[in-house]
Amino acid sequence: xxxxxxxxxxQMLMNPETQRRAFEACVxxxxxxxYWQVRKIVLTHDDANDVLQNSFLKAWxxxxxxxxxSKVFTWLSRIAINESLDFLxxxxxxxxxxxxxxxxxxxxxxxxxxxxxxxxxxxxxxxSETEAxxxxxxxxxxxxxxxxxQLRYFDEMKYNDISHLLGTSEGALKASYHIAVKxxxxxxxxxD
Amino acid sequence: xEEEKYIEELxxxxxxxxxxxxxxxxxxxxxxxxxxxxxxxxxxxxMRPVFYYAAASVCALFVCAAVWLSWPSSSQQEQKTVAExxxxxxQQQPDDTFFDEAADYMMLDNQAIYACxxxx
Numbered sequence: 215x216x217x218x219x220x221x222x223x224x225q226m227l228m229n230p231e232t233q234r235r236a237f238e239a240c241v242x243x244x245x246x247x248x249y250w251q252v253r254k255i256v257l258t259h260d261d262a263n264d265v266l267q268n269s270f271l272k273a274w275x276x277x278x279x280x281x282x283x284s285k286v287f288t289w290l291s292r293i294a295i296n297e298s299l300d301f302l303x304x305x306x307x308x309x310x311x312x313x314x315x316x317x318x319x320x321x322x323x324x325x326x327x328x329x330x331x332x333x334x335x336x337x338x339x340x341x342s343e344t345e346a347x348x349x350x351x352x353x354x355x356x357x358x359x360x361x362x363x364q365l366r367y368f369d370e371m372k373y374n375d376i377s378h379l380l381g382t383s384e385g386a387l388k389a390s391y392h393i394a395v396k397x398x399x400x401x402x403x404x405x406d
Numbered sequence: 407x408e409e410e411k412y413i414e415e416l417x418x419x420x421x422x423x424x425x426x427x428x429x430x431x432x433x434x435x436x437x438x439x440x441x442x443x444x445x446x447x448x449x450x451x452x453m454r455p456v457f458y459y460a461a462a463s464v465c466a467l468f469v470c471a472a473v474w475l476s477w478p479s480s481s482q483q484e485q486k487t488v489a490e491x492x493x494x495x496x497q498q499q500p501d502d503t504f505f506d507e508a509a510d511y512m513m514l515d516n517q518a519i520y521a522c523x524x525x526x
Contacts, residue, residue, distance in 0.1 A: 230444060238438050245433045253423050263429075270437045341422025348417045367410075368419060392407070399409040402416060 255298035269294040359394040
């Protein structure tokens with residue numbers, strides 16, 4: 215398939231004869247973009263790879279329930295983000311990190327430092343300590359704030375697109391982003 | 407937003423994550439290999455729900471009709487009751503049984519009746 219056509223892919227996905235070929239085109243087209251969405255939430259490459267594989271498997275198994283009511287990327291992205299957040303909940307990484315923001319000047323920083331240390335030691339993390347700290351601060355946010363911040367700050371996604379992705383109103387998303395930015399700022403100021 | 411600028415100036419927006427070399431080139435094959443083959447589904451004839459409702463309604467109609475036909479109708483019963491009443495009346499003998507019963511009920515004897523009649 216030379217050029218990706220969302221409408222054509224959608225039709226092919228609905229047809230059992232062509233859906234595997236169409237799905238492969240989707241993975242090729244959106245795999246990298248989805249990987250980065252997942253990676254920014256779960257932080258490590260191995261976890262991101264596992265979550266991404268699971269997301270595609272889930273999408274493949276749930277293909278019958280996808281009726282093309284949203285764009286293919288929106289559908290895949292929604293699955294990937296939910297899988298990422300489920301992964302975090304299972305591993306309880308977020309709980310440890312959230313202690314940092316709830317008590318920014320207290321002892322809670324101890325558990326947060328583990329994320330920074332882990333990132334700095336990660337061969338697939340090429341950032342400074344400040345960038346690792348930002349990831350730690352983001353990781354400590356509640357699910358919606360965290361996802362909105364990642365999509366808005368790094369990917370510069372429009373609120374309207376995020377709204378379709380998360381099924382939340384634009385107003386609520388703007389409020390979540392504003393709170394997230396405020397918390398992250400406080401996080402850094404508390405460390406100065 | 408001032409706070410957003412603060413974060414941007416302090417940290418920037420660079421993506422600090424990297425992936426193993428050649429990861430994205432292999433990603434599609436890796437994903438596709440992990441997907442199960444679709445089993446051909448046994449062909450089942452599914453109808454739209456409205457057809458199920460229609461079929462159920464027709465069945466219910468048949469059951470009602472069967473019950474109605476096997477049940478003695480009310481008009482037949484009425485006719486039977488009237489016929490029995492007529493027959494009972496016809497079987498009654500034209501004597502003074504009813505007159506005497508009525509006179510006893512009203513506590514009238516023959517004399518009182520005659521006295522009453524003589525007034526007219």
